[in-house]
Amino acid sequence: MAIDASGVKKVAKLARLSIDDAAVEVTAATISSILELVDSMQAVDTQGVEPLAHPLDAIQRLRPDQVTEENQRAQLQSCAPAVEEGLFLVPRVIE
């Protein structure tokens, strides 16, 4: 499987990445070579093998339902470009 220039542009858009037009072809070739690797792995017979959800053979630890996080709004908002009335401000979004 390979990815072409338009595929790269689409994925870049979905991932909100900006790629220079000049770099598109190179990126397509690089990603295609990764996909080739995936293709060769697809050749392995996985019949009867349970899909792997996580490489670690461990069980998720659970946390008791107790509040441990105090309000740190001032500190957490200190790195935000714009805040008002406690809200993070972003360019207007309306559906």
Add this chain to the structure above:
Amino acid sequence: MQWETVIGLEIHVQLATNTKIFSGAATAFGAAPNTQACAVDLGLPGILPVVNEEAINMAIKFGLGIDAEINKVNVFERKNYFYPDLPKGYQTTQLEKPIVGAGHVDITLADGSTKSIRIHHAHLEEDAGKSLHEGSFNGEHGMSGIDLNRAGTPLIEIVTEPDIRNAEEAVAFAKKLHSIVTTLGICDGDMSQGSMRFDVNVSVRPTGQKAFGTRTETKNLNSFKFMEAAILKEVERQIDLIEDGGTVIQETRLYNGDTGEARSMRSKEEANDYRYFPCPDLLPIIINDSRLEKLKAEMPEMPDAKKARFIADFDLSDYDAEILSADQATANYFEATVRASDDAKLSANWIMGELSRSLNQNSIAISASPVTADMLGGLIKRIKDNTISGKIAKEVFEVLWQGECSTADAVIEKKGLKQVTDTGAIEAMINEVLANNAQQVENYRAAEKDKRSKMIGFFVGQCMKASKGKANPGMVNQILKQKLDG
């Protein structure tokens, strides 16, 4: 042409945990913006989610409550998309291996028939934050405000099979689901605060056709009424469209409950591609037998079982039992009232009548009723032992509601409402009424026997009026008859 509607629902239920699904930040409603959003909820670099045990337990309880399989190994995945109220750039949710597998919810329809609605699955996920478009920041700078307090709140998303055939069934299903999650205590059920939100998938097809029509999805309906209205409107729109030679296109629609208007959401330039993959930060959740057994033992009586018990133990009608068992708070209130009054039928009538009318008028939840179950039980006792008539009881109820007194006995004492059951006093009153209405007495005695039973109502009314409603109506009737028919 005859059309058949096909409906499937997706319901987001907010779990009543104290903290978020992946962080120890509080989930309390109404906090100041971003005061309950910690580094994990904000998706800052270097964070690691840790799963809230209670969210897992609540999802399992839901599964047990709808007879579903519980998937003992379930996996969280990342659903990738960009929106300002989702700062991580992905929602942690479940796709391939949800915690709750196939189950069913049985509904009762208005004609008394029952129908089983299949549940495809239910999965755990985190809620996103909220975007606010109204504020000083909006006009001046053309900005939106983001409050991430809700980000990370645990949800279960319940997905039905397309088994629902009309708006009535959809509402019955939604109410039943509400009843199940509140009975389980896994959701506060407060729809006005978004604790339950419905997405409705609607399509129509000619009656008899097997293949489904093209469906649309109307998102985020937060009341039973809006859901019903949105379905009716969408079904009508689709049928009109097809009958006019058009075709339904698969799209997401919005319904505004306040204006009753529906519209298509701006179609996205590019179809969403969520690029799901297992979340590398979270290991698979393994549910062992001891957890399952422990939760099974904690399961409360479910609404269907409760309804059956109300019918068997209290001799209630199917209709009364359905209403009184629908939510935990009402059921508890009813049972406490029966304990206090020792009369199930009167308790049922008062709760579904006077009490629910007052609660609805004042938008008060039954759990916060100013007239407690003990107070209502005490009032019913006095109706039963003939201390007061049903009519006076309504006055007593009103005084209790206003909070002037804390028991029915105190109201009766204070207002002098005790029913007159003294034969002598009633006789004297009747004599006076008869003396004042000599003409009517004459008419009565001249009338045919079979007409008299109607005419006596006039005298009963006069006597009740003279006693200000305090005379025992049964005694008045009896003594009047003796005197008139004499």
